[in-house]
Amino acid sequence: MRDGIRETYTVNEEDVGERLDKWLTEQMQDNDWDLSRSTVQTWLKSSIVTRIPTGKIKASDQIEVNQQYVVDLPAEEPVTIVGDDLPLDIVYEDEDVVVVNKPRGLVVHPAPGHLRGTLVNALVARGIILSSLGGEMRPGVVHRIDKDTSGLVMLAKTDRAYYSLTAQLQAHTVERQYTAIVHGRMTHQNGTIEMPIARDPQDRQRMAAIAGGKQAVTHFQVIERFDRYTLVRCRLETGRTHQIRVHFAAIDHPLAGDPVYGRRHTLQIAGQALHAQTLGFEHPSTGEWRVFSSELPEDMAGLLTGLQAGRIR
Numbered sequence: 001m002r003d004g005i006r007e008t009y010t011v012n013e014e015d016v017g018e019r020l021d022k023w024l025t026e027q028m029q030d031n032d033w034d035l036s037r038s039t040v041q042t043w044l045k046s047s048i049v050t051r052i053p054t055g056k057i058k059a060s061d062q063i064e065v066n067q068q069y070v071v072d073l074p075a076e077e078p079v080t081i082v083g084d085d086l087p088l089d090i091v092y093e094d095e096d097v098v099v100v101n102k103p104r105g106l107v108v109h110p111a112p113g114h115l116r117g118t119l120v121n122a123l124v125a126r127g128i129i130l131s132s133l134g135g136e137m138r139p140g141v142v143h144r145i146d147k148d149t150s151g152l153v154m155l156a157k158t159d160r161a162y163y164s165l166t167a168q169l170q171a172h173t174v175e176r177q178y179t180a181i182v183h184g185r186m187t188h189q190n191g192t193i194e195m196p197i198a199r200d201p202q203d204r205q206r207m208a209a210i211a212g213g214k215q216a217v218t219h220f221q222v223i224e225r226f227d228r229y230t231l232v233r234c235r236l237e238t239g240r241t242h243q244i245r246v247h248f249a250a251i252d253h254p255l256a257g258d259p260v261y262g263r264r265h266t267l268q269i270a271g272q273a274l275h276a277q278t279l280g281f282e283h284p285s286t287g288e289w290r291v292f293s294s295e296l297p298e299d300m301a302g303l304l305t306g307l308q309a310g311r312i313r
Contacts, residue, residue, distance in 0.1 A: 005079065007031070007135035008052075011067045012170045014215055014238075020044065021059035024069060026214075029199060030241050031138070032111050048072060079136040081110060083125030084117055090126075091292050096161040096284045097154055098128060098140075101294045104150040104271050109138045123155070130155055133162040142166050143174075143239060148259070148271025150297045151178070152279040164284035169239065175280030176236040178244055179223070179296060181273035181303060182253040183263055186230040190221040193247040197240040206260060207242045209250040216240040218247045226307045229256060229267070233277075245272060256303070267312065269299050 009027045021044060025037045041059045043049045051057050052068040089101040100119060102108065107118045120139065123130065130140030133156070140155040142165040156162035168174045198213030200206040209216075217237035224231040230253065234244050242261070248254055249261035256262065257269040267273060280291035296304065306312035 005136055006070065006072045007138070008133060009069050009071070010166060010170070011063045011065055011069075013065045015063060016065050017062050019059065020057065020061040020063050020069075023063050024049070024071075026199070028071070029204070034204075043071065081120060081124050081137070081139070082116060084121040085125045086117065086122040088119070088122045088126070089294075091152065091294065092290075093128070096158050097156060097165070098123065098130075099152060099154050099279065099292050102145060102150060102153050102276075104148055104297060104299065107147045108144045108153060109141050111137060119153070120155075128157070130157055131159050131162040133159055143169055145276050146242065146245075146272070146274075149178075149274045149276060150300075151274075151276025152292055152294055153276065154279060154281065156284075158284075161284040165281060168281055172237055173282070175278060175291065176239070176276065177278035178234040178236070179275045179277045179300070180232050180234055180244060180248070181256040181267065181300065181307075182230050182232055182248050183228065183256060183266070184230060184253045185225050185228065186222050186232065186253060188222070190219075193218045193220065193251060195247060195250055197243060197246055207240070207246050209246055214238075214240055216243050216247065218244055224308070227313050229307060231304065231307075244274060267303050269303060273300055273303060275300055 015023055021037055021041050025040045028035060044057055044059050048071060050070050090098060091101050092099040102119055107114060109120045110118050132139055134141045140157060140162060142154060142156055142162060145151060145153055154165060156165055194217045195209035196213030197207050197216040198210055200208040215238060219235040221233045222230055223233055236243060245255055245258055245261045254262040256267040256273040258272040275296055278293050283290050
């Protein structure tokens with residue numbers, strides 16, 4: 001069990017009607033909790049889990065949109081995130097938000113067993129104060145990208161910004177475009193992959209495109225084709241864990257370098273060839289639409305140059 005953690009989970013419109021215990025278990029597993037549904041049911045009977053707005057709760061409750069559930073595990077000592085002086089590319093910062101171009105290999109936030117060396121630790125070292133919403137180990141974190149995915153991620157510095165950005169994510173109005181190199185020569189110029197995603201029942205560390213999962217929609221456009229690979233641009237409509245990786249693997253075009261869903265013989269890159277290249281959102285204070293972009297990292301750019309020159313096949 002992980003002690004000394006306070007995390008908040010908000011019900012999206014697409015989850016309305018699910019049983020509370022099932023929904024909360026899935027939400028927590030998606031945020032790296034290794035727990036069972038029976039554990040969550042026990043917590044629901046105690047003060048460990050509370051609801052906003054307040055009221056009696058039970059495992060069989062059907063959840064309603066915008067309800068918030070707080071998981072509060074007390075500790076003898078409060079959790080403190082230690083600052084780590086790490087190289088960090090801050091693309092934008094003001095009093096409300098900070099946008100970071102995360103390098104491949106960097107975890108977004110601390111977790112039990114990995115308390116140091118994350119993006120949040122690096123921001124703390126710079127004196128950047130993040131919203132306390134999201135949890136003690138995920139302050140200001142409104143969305144994540146995988147450790148071995150590079151690119152743009154936004155964090156909230158104020159509670160107002162946190163509520164605004166999470167609401168935009170839930171409404172699917174945040175612009176999130178990724179560039180990826182996938183196996184195979186794709187025949188369609190563009191298309192949409194719409195397959196529900198859930199935890200793989202055979203391996204809880206993996207996700208899978210299976211019936212009964214949560215709705216997941218990925219739009220794609222082919223940028224360039226090579227002999228055995230394709231460069232694609234992806235736009236997320238939803239934001240499920242490992243969504244792009246799972247969707248392209250499901251249509252037999254797994255991401256190059258993907259150690260979980262990919263192929264044994266692949267391009268030489270430390271992780272999946274996936275970069276969060278464009279991020280757009282409505283500014284929480286001004287209402288202005290802001291869009292940020294970043295160049296491909298050196299490893300992906302090098303692979304692309306090799307493919308274009310025919311040195312890599």
